Amino acid sequence: GGGTAQDPDVEEPGENVEAGALQVGIVLSTGGKGDKSFNDAAIEGLERAKRELGIQYRDIEPREMAQDEESLRFLAEQGMDLVIGVGFLMEESLRTVALEYPDVKFALIDAVVDEPNVASLVFKEHEGSFLAGALAALMTESDNVGFIGGMRIPLIEKFEIGYIHGVEYINETEGKNVNVLSAYVGTTGDAFNDPTTAKELTLSQISRGADIIYHASGGSGQGVFEAAYENGKYAIGVDSNQNWMYPGTIMASMLKRVDVAVFDTVKAVQDGTYEAGLTVFGVEDRGISLTDLEKVDELEKFGVEDDADDIARMQELKDSIPTDVKNKIEEITNKIISGEIVVREE
Amino acid sequence: MKRQKLYDNLRELMIPLGAITLGLLVGAVIILMTGANPIEAYKALFIGAFGDVNKFANTLARSTPLIFTGLAVAFAFRCGLFNIGVEGQMFVGALAAAYVGANFEGLPKIIHLPMAILAAMIAGGFWAAIPGILKAKRGVHEVINTIMMNFIAYAFIGYMVSDVLRAPGQTPRTVGVLPSAQLVRLGELVGWSTSRLSIGFLIGLLVCGIIYYLLWKTTIGYEVRSVGLSPMAAEYGGVNSSQKIILAMIISGALGGLAGAERVLGFDRALILGFSPGFGFEGIAVALLGKNHPLGIIFGALLFGALSNGGAWMNFTTNVPVDLIVVLQAVIIFFVAADQIIRRIFSKNKKEWGAV
Amino acid sequence: MQPILTMENITKRFPGVIANDGVNFDLQAGEIHALVGENGAGKSTLMNVLFGLYQPEEGKIAYKGEELIINEPTQAIKLGIGMVHQHFKLVQPLTVTENIILGSEPTLGIKINKEKALKDVDELSKKYGLIIDPKAKIENITVGMQQRVEILKTLYRGADIIILDEPTAVLTPQEVKELFAILKGLTDQGKSIIFITHKLNEVMEIADRATVMRRGKTIGTVSTKETSPTQLAEMMVGRQVLLRVEKQEAKLGKEVLKVEGVSGNDDRNLQVVDNVSLSIRAGEILGIAGVEGNGQSELIEILTGLRKPTSGDIYLNDKKITGLTAREIKNSHVGYIPEDRHKRGLILDFSISENAILGIHQRKPFAKGMQLNLSEIKKHADNLIEKYDIRTPNREVHARNLSGGNQQKIIIARELEIDPVLIIASQPTRGVDIGAIEFIHKQIIEARDEGKAVLLVSAELQEILSLSDRIAVIYEGEIVDIIDAKEATEEKLGLLMAGVRN
């Protein structure tokens, strides 16, 4: 894990432990800390719990899938009150370890394990992607929008399908004729760490007319943003609030509030209200949403100094979104919540 | 005479041991620079790899695919071929094992399991045969084509898993292997163990024996090695070198396929995308560490397995970044490769060990 | 006269061997000095010491009256010592000119001055009568030409002493003649030449003096005018040597090999074997004489199944073997001693026992099915080592570590022990010392007397004349004539080999 000498936030387990402080262990997915996306969101949730609830946490970043299980087991063995697994690849391992440690509470993000000591936290990414698609379709001037996925796996396809559905919805309701170009970076896990290819794919889409590109490609997203930025086009971020990464280029980010899910679960354990079972986060409970279209908020700095110029640029971009677009997104959000719109998943 | 031989063997043994020691010393310096305590770290490394029966079993489990991929690389090497494509061959082997393992319900284990393993070997062998044939018949350098076949394999597996053999749910994986095609795990034999070490490890040792036998005790091995050392002389000796090149690639690929089968039928019980942290590439290092000899490969694989698992534990308990282990692995390979460094150190101390 | 070079008491050790043991050697300006001795006598080592490739443990070198230590070949080159190594040091894909100028390139700015290089090489080649094509690539020219390039390399660097390590081992008689003319020309212009060889007639023909080495020591230096081949041979081997091959009248049996109208191509797909017909009977040696490069190598490869004929038929004991694989032909009891022992005949990194079964490894008793019978193989190897006097510590030694003569003995032993009906021997004594030559010749004659048919290809006319019963002369892929050995003379063969028909 990142717990090196430079990282004073992470204490050695068993040392300096404040008596009674809740102990949380987390096993991150292989993208690791610093992905400015999924894993960082999970850590953000724990940081908040540390600040607000006074808990202590310990994170592990396994380098290979096969070590997920040992990592979870290690944390359970350490007597953690709660052990969190991040990512669908941990499904099997977490089930195994949860069975071995029936007295330890577990939480799993992005997959379901049906055991009495596991809280499964999953997200309706397709709903948020629908909003992203609607926003892109409403804002495009070229009637072409793009989608870049990391690797074609079920989870990422969910993003693509929701996005396409959102565009189609606008085409139908607004009488537009927006076309979606979609592409995937690669065929292995490397696809989430290959911004160079992602950039080329984005440039290829831009050359074919796309002016707003949404991505679900982890670390490769950097390349999507760079391509959009260089060409004066726009991008839509994913998972965390990525707007700050290219101020003025990223129109919005589809937020998957892993941080909220993590924080809530930690809080539930602390409050004694933890319940095992499935929790689905969607637009309804704001576990899934777009970043605010009105103003720059929830600025996640990820360790970067905030800069007045950057904030101004982000505000400027938000101001350029017409009010009726904002209203339309608001309206769609409500329709999703009310069930009037049912977003396709597959 | 006997005594001399003993000395010679001892000296050969000193090289890997010396390399590991020197590698750990270099690692210790790096650990010190990060502000951690190397002794603590190495204690954790050792405990993580061998600390208890489960950990030891996990180390063996981590080594198992490396035995197969190491053998795969070595076998091709013996025929003068550099097979960088073991990773891809392992992938298609895994796919075949996953497909056969998940289907054909009702077959008895005695048929189903060998069938799944065989399917993996055939698939891996087929995948390697293509660069083999292109090398033998068209003279195309096998390095390029095995690299290309890797990329094609990744894409092909991705397609098959996401479009054809997809299991329900979010995980990109095939449906689980039926019990009749599963390699039994240690954890299933004895209740107290959690390890996913499977009988595949023993198969690995057995296959090492078979490959040793094949290379040095059969005419096939004789011919393969003769092509590897001198294609012209082999041709003179009536050896059809094109045929041997293709055969060696097929056997190499089949060994790669076995690595996939073990993961799918034993360790993971399904093909999960991302199951390999690069076993095929680590196999190159293992083969070279083991001097392309089955016995050496077993030790190389164990070393890599131990470092990998021990490194994870070291990270758990001392917070030294686990990637240090990768650096360590590289340093050890350097020292084994540059064995003259170690020979020099020993010959300074022990003059009678003679000329270097 | 003061010698231009003296080497005194030179000692050079390798692990386990004293290659040079207090060797003395001196060279007069303008002389051709032959250095002779058996394989492993230490000739190459001594010359490598002189050329700065090895540093001797003991001894002194004085050059033009000055005592010095030569640490590097560059230093030797600067002093005016040039060496033509036994295995040429030429870069195959580069041109003749590029090879000659390598390391001392004339430049224009950073660019090589190609014009000047070509001009220099051209002038040099005219001056010393070494005619070459400066723009040809080494890989496309004959061995004889390559040797000229090597000599030019030394001259280009201003050599006064030229060392030639076994320069004639790979040359055709024609090329040898040309080389000798060149060497005479060089001495006329004041160069001194050290000439290593195994061929005593060459020593007698070209050298002024000869130094004989045996087991790392100098036995003596003699003037060629005052010695004889027999005396030299005795000095080399330390005993009497039969220089003439003694053989009885051939007892002919039935026809073993029949070749009918065989044609074939070389690697570049040019026809080099043209409608060859010949026949050999049991108990007979048919020699094929010819200047190298006239299709002999390809013809042999066709006969042994390593190359496909484009037309014609081959019969072995009346059975058609045309187009069979190398293995099938070997299995029909054809023994084959190839011309290139390093590339074809041996796997240098295999042990002697492994080499002893190359080509018969899949046969009983060495293999049962696909399993090798290691105890039989070991027994076989030990047997060959003893019977053929292969000098080696044990059967597990890699072929690479044996001397050329002993390497050749492994091949000959292996091929004779397969109980052949036909033996095809190509350049069987190339680069081998006289002791070994004597042994190999005896083996071939014995095989013939046992009723085997022998096809012998050799660039050595002397060897062809003394071994063969009949001699076929090949020229540009065609058999020009087949004559009885008793009627053959060097002159007659020489004419035929040049393509002159009677």
Add this chain to the structure above:
Amino acid sequence: MWQDLFNMSMLYATLRAATPLIITAIGGLIAERSGIINIALEGKMLMGAFTAVVVSYYTGNPWLGVLGAIIAGGIMALIHGVVSIKYKANQVVSGTAINILAGGLTIFLLQIIFGVAGTSPQVKKLPAWGPFHPIVYFGILLVFVTHYVIYYTSWGLRVRAIGEHPSAADTVGINVIKMRYICVIISGMLAGLAGAALSLGDLNVFVKGMTSGRGYIALAAMIFGKWTPIGALGASLLFGYSTALQMGLQGRGIPSQIVQMIPYIFTMIALAGFVGKSTPPAALGEPYDKAKR
């Protein structure tokens, strides 16, 4: 459809994708022409990409980042050189170790320096010169300069000689060992530069493993191009083009993975059908031992 496949943006994309391959392949061929197998290109490239970002991060100057990348690639190559030239290790082993080392070291240092294991912070990247970043132009120039150096200068002649027959070169006074060191180091420097082209030319970050096998593709391009600069250029362009093609063809109803196979299948067909045998330098992979000359 045809317009989609042959147009300016495809040309640009081809050049961009080809650039790191060209530079790395040229680096590879300089080392291999001198007789040193360079399977370590991937690792040297990765190390270059990483160092470029670190230096740019601390200095705020991407040009210094590029310099850092070149030096880092050179240092990796020096390790490869010492191990395989001085200590005569198997060059494939040593190269494999370099790749492993770079993979581990970059992530290790990412954590030590930035406290993250995946993506570095954003740094200042190279400016664009017209449609491309500066390294693209350098890459093209490099091909022709290398061609000139290899075939027209005495240095190039010597490099070719030591890769084919080192003892021949040695006996005419060429310092084989020194030359090999120089070639290997140049090769590493170029691979490092290609890494910088990825992290500071195309992008402004380092992401772990971001070379994604490009070093291996460059190795393939070098062999494909028969160890000649112009050949390597052609192979890299072919590969760049088929990559661009693959990108343009995605999202047209064919599963993406199938489309993504195109560049690799393309290369195999081209090799089997039109290029065929490529013969490496004769002494490739053989450590030079003065004692055995």
